[in-house]
Amino acid sequence: MNLHHIQTSAYTDNALSLCLRYYGVDDAILLAGDAINCLLDVNWQTQLQGKTLYLLESDMLSRGLKTKLENSLNSSHITVIDYAGFVSLSLQFSKVITW
Amino acid sequence: MKKISILFRHSPYGNAASREGLDLALLSASFEQEVSVIFIGEGLLNLLPNQQPQLSGVKDYIATFKAMPLYDIESVLVCEQSLAQLGIGINELSLDCESASAALISHHLTLSDEVLVF
Amino acid sequence: MVNSFEFEGKQIHTDHQGYLLNVEDWAAPMADIIAATENIELSANHWEVINFVRSFYLEYKTSPAIRVLVKAIGQSLGPDKGNSKYLYTLFPVGPAKQATKIAGLPKPAKCI
Numbered sequence A: 001m002n003l004h005h006i007q008t009s010a011y012t013d014n015a016l017s018l019c020l021r022y023y024g025v026d027d028a029i030l031l032a033g034d035a036i037n038c039l040l041d042v043n044w045q046t047q048l049q050g051k052t053l054y055l056l057e058s059d060m061l062s063r064g065l066k067t068k069l070e071n072s073l074n075s076s077h078i079t080v081i082d083y084a085g086f087v088s089l090s091l092q093f094s095k096v097i098t099w
Numbered sequence B: 001m002k003k004i005s006i007l008f009r010h011s012p013y014g015n016a017a018s019r020e021g022l023d024l025a026l027l028s029a030s031f032e033q034e035v036s037v038i039f040i041g042e043g044l045l046n047l048l049p050n051q052q053p054q055l056s057g058v059k060d061y062i063a064t065f066k067a068m069p070l071y072d073i074e075s076v077l078v079c080e081q082s083l084a085q086l087g088i089g090i091n092e093l094s095l096d097c098e099s100a101s102a103a104l105i106s107h108h109l110t111l112s113d114e115v116l117v118f
Numbered sequence C: 001m002v003n004s005f006e007f008e009g010k011q012i013h014t015d016h017q018g019y020l021l022n023v024e025d026w027a028a029p030m031a032d033i034i035a036a037t038e039n040i041e042l043s044a045n046h047w048e049v050i051n052f053v054r055s056f057y058l059e060y061k062t063s064p065a066i067r068v069l070v071k072a073i074g075q076s077l078g079p080d081k082g083n084s085k086y087l088y089t090l091f092p093v094g095p096a097k098q099a100t101k102i103a104g105l106p107k108p109a110k111c112i
Helices: A015-021 A033-040 A042-047 A057-062 A070-074 A083-092 B017-030 B041-047 B062-071 B080-086 B102-111 C028-037 C044-060 C066-077 C084-090 C095-102
Strands: A002-006 A028-031 A053-056 A078-081 A095-098 B003-008 B034-039 B075-079 B098-100 B114-117 C002-007 C010-015
Touching (some): A002 A015, A028 A033, A033 A042, A033 A057, A053 A057, A057 A078, A070 A078, B003 B041, B003 B102, B017 B062, B017 C066, B034 B041, B041 B075, B041 B080, B062 C066, B075 B080, B075 B102, B098 B102, C044 C066, C044 C084, C066 C084
Parallel strands (some): A028 A053, A053 A078, B003 B114, B034 B075, B075 B098
16 A cells, blocks of 8 residues: 655656556555646546546645646546645555655 | 665666665665665666766766675566566676566565655 | 875875775775774785775775675685674774775775
8 A cells, every 4th residue: 555656747757657557456646746737638647547646735726727627636536635634645555655 | 674675767877866776775785674676667777787887977886786685685676567668688687686577566565664766 | 175195106195084086096005004094004814804895896886884894704704704893803993994995995985
């Protein structure tokens, strides 16, 4: 049960695609910083389907992405969290892997 | 004793990530932790033979990977998919390592106490 | 800060702690001079360790941590020499620190 913490853009770094390769069934992915941008992209939305995703709220709001991501956010596998939520997640998962 | 997995995902040139990962691996092993090293993506280029880092103005830490067995780091995994992607055979690498499927690496990460990515 | 000393008519540069800046500058006769600054008189037993750390460095481009030094010396020179007590008898301040210095190598990054 790992929480994969991704902070870099999927367009400049392969952290997200590598992490997906080793994603275990009980794992989840926390998208923070520029890693959030990929949710705008249909290809990435498809690749992330079925994965448990968390989004760091302040990074999404600062980038003006809230309305753009509304449709994705309605899907049940994505949860928006704040820093307190991040802390409780890191306790809930057996470890955090920062890519 | 903790099971620590250290992932190398960056090319040896262009940044110090792999060198830092190797430092941590040797240091953790000196403190008698159970260290595994896993090479994925461009990270496996660290294990190509015949490198001449000095030509790129980089300190030759590549040779230091070969000291890992002396530090009792016996578990060296290389991502099978990355090998295929980069057209590199497991026997071409400068270290004895095990070619591992994505599922095996995933399982290994689950069993580790700590996973650090460089 | 860079220091230097003269050896056979040539200036040898060291860091402020006396470690050589260039591994290639070293020659065996220099070991006695460096050892003297550490108050060590070199015996054959010292030389076994010095030669070992030097060849370790030339092969792996790093100085061995003390644990590895102990283990590897034990493997090549036998268990009565492969222990930290023996190595500290030869190099009282620290085998990794002093043997690498006398062998003309950079100071080990993490001296443990």
